[in-house]
Amino acid sequence: MGKISPVAYKYIIHASIEVDGVVDRPDVIGAIFGQTEGLLGAELELRELQRSGRIGRIEVNTETRGGKSKGAIIIPSSLDKAETAIIGAALEIIQRIGPCNAVVHVTKIEDVRITKRVFVVDRAKILLKNLMEQVMPDSQEITEEVTHAVRVMEIQEYGPERLPAGPGIEESEELIIVEGRADVLNLLKNGFKNVIALNGTSVPPSVAELSKRKEAVAFVDGDRGGNLIIKELSAVGEIDFVARAPDGKEVEELTKKEIHKSIRDKVTLEQALHEIGDTSNSIRQRPSYASQQTNISGPQSYPQRDSRFREQRETEMSRVPMPAAPAARQKRPLTAEEKKKYGSLLEDLIGTKGAYLVDEKLSILGKVPMTELASTVKSIGSGIHALILDGILDPQTLKVAEQASVQHVIAMSSQTTSQRVSTITPEDL
Secondary structure: OOOOOHHHOOEEEEEEEEEOOOOOHHHHHHHHHHHHOOOOOHHHOHHHHHHOOOEOOOEEEEEEEOOEEEEEEEEEEOOOHHHHHHHHHHHOOOOEEOOEEEEEEEEEEEEHHHHHHHHHHHHHHHHHHHHHHHOOOOHHHHHHHHHHHHHHHOOEEEOOOOEEEOOOOOOOOEEEEEOOHHHHHHHHHOOOOOEEEOOOOOOOHHHHHHHHHOEEEEEEOOOHHHHHHHHHHHHHOOOOEEEEOOOOOOHHHOOHHHHHHHHHOOEEHHHHHHHOOOOOOOOOOOOOOHHHOOOOOOOOOOOOOOHHHHHHHHHHHHOOOOOOOOOOOOOOOOOHHHHHHHHHHHHHHOOOOEEEEEOOOOOEEEEEEHHHHHHHHHHHOOOOOEEEEOOEEOHHHHHHHHHOOOOEEEOOEEOOOOOOOEEEOHHHO
């Protein structure tokens, strides 16, 4: 009897069989050949198809339980789909196997090529992925990799505490103080060489001494740990400015663009302590105007500052007029109309993380996200009568409201109060 090679299969006929009696595999195969003989003509005779290799070996698996037999029939075929379907339909005419009644039902005809096609696609995906991972990098990637490796190799140890630091600590007039080694590596990778780490929240003597000789910037994480470092540095060292990573981020996670932005937005130590609500430390008085902020965006070399340099700088700073504090004004209670209007607007904001800007006529000047509130208020300058916030009123937002002469700030809750701005929560409405 002829056989069909497994690689030549195109279709596989799957059929189930139920027999009211006990039968064996040869009984079933004999019934298939015997009861289909002469049914479909000479061209589709099963015996001839097997001899020519167009029908493969017929597999029959049966099991007997309770005096009845059940099983499955599998027939591989290299015929076309129409002829294969005819062979499958012919199986269902079998009504008896030996002396027993039987029922044959074709469950499906499987296209083997579809399975092979799925395998080919999946395998091609794996091969393409491996090819892309092993492909030679372009010149830009090579340059970045070499530059990164060189900058990371530049990390040094400073002082008896062996603190991680960049190579430009002694040469540069400015000093960037960060928390840990990973922060130093990130800044080195992005071109900042005048960096030193505390290796914790306590301030080592080497850093305290350096901060007295250089213009020091504390670059801290945007979390509570950053606040603790600011307080410790203000008590032990002489810090000029404070730069913070965005809220919830650490310095070691920042991109080059975020690092430059954070350093450009640095504030004086006094302002940083005011924002975190700490005025207990005795600190040096420094100017709070932007013109005194020096450029530390890249590795530069300056001579050491001596006493004459300090005296000259203090003389220049004394000539710059400080901005006068705005005069205090009497807070006015809300009218019934204002309470109703502000309550309605606050309810509209719930879940939006936004803020309304309202004028004296209780008309909405605009609606902005909470993240853009401070910049929007600063750009408008004046004419804002009230701010309605879907969030918590923090000291920084309240300070912006004071500078813009806002009368009322309505928020979901408040962390601070003011003598010049009326802070209102839903309980007050």
